[in-house]
Amino acid sequence: EELAASDQWRSAGERLRALVDIWKGLPRLDRKSDDELWHRFSHARSAFSKRRKAHFAALDAQREEARKAKEKLVAEAESLSGSTDWGGTAARYRELMTDWKAAGRAQREAEDELWNRFRGAQDVFFAARGEVFAERDAEQTENLKLKEELAAEAELLVPVTDLKAARAAFRALNERWEAVGHVPRDAKPQIEGRMHAVERALQESEETEWRRTNPEARARAAGLTGQLQAAVDKLRTQIDTARAAGNNSRADKLSKELEGRQALLDQALKGLQEFGG
DSSP: OOGGGOOOHHHHHHHHHHHHHHHHHSOOOOHHHHHHHHHHHHHHHHHHHHHHHHHHHHHHHHHHHHHHHHHHHHHHHHHHTTOOOHHHHHHHHHHHHHHHHHTOOOOHHHHHHHHHHHHHHHHHHHHHHHHHHHHHHHHHHHHHHHHHHHHHHHHTTOSOSOHHHHHHHHHHHHHHHHHHOOOOGGGHHHHHHHHHHHHHHHHHHHHHHHHHHOHHHHHHHHHHHHHHHHHHHHHHHHHHHHHHTTOHHHHHHHHHHHHHHHHHHHHHHHHHHTTTO
């Protein structure tokens, strides 16, 4: 009766069978007592057998549901094995693996057969992806070498001495650059940075050339220089007048103002030189 409530199906079942043998080996009692005890003994064995049968029936049902679920997962895995959508399919295989683990175990033979099919389908896909990625890595490594050569050629254009020729040469190099294709991701920022540095140097040269040849900007620079020059000349005259009159404090004050105006004039003259005059 104690064993009848056990969930240790194997050990409890074996012990109950052993108890039957022990029972048979014992001497019989009076009929009434013997029948009553046998009834209790037999009832306990029957109760255990019913519980065990119900347990394994439920387990079989669960395993059958797991088998059906895994059949569907295998079918999808096999349908995806020839896919070339590397990123999306790899992500879907990860989801299928999560679903596989959540489905529970099927009967042992079915489980092993389904797992071999499921894993085999993934192996086909990932092997194909690995080959493509290996080829792509080799191609991108070769592309990097080509772009390094183009970047080195572009860097020879700096410092810019002939803007028109440098611009034309850079355009031609850039067309060849675009035709090369992708490089390894980790090398991309550095190699592109080299070309961008040359491009910025050309842009700066263009801006300098534009300022130098822009009539309006040159006129403004010349006008500002003329105004500052006139102010400097005026201050010098005022300083000379103040000193002649013995007003040294005014002369000193004007001299400090002259220093500031002269600094501005020097800067303006330097800017005007960029316009070639």
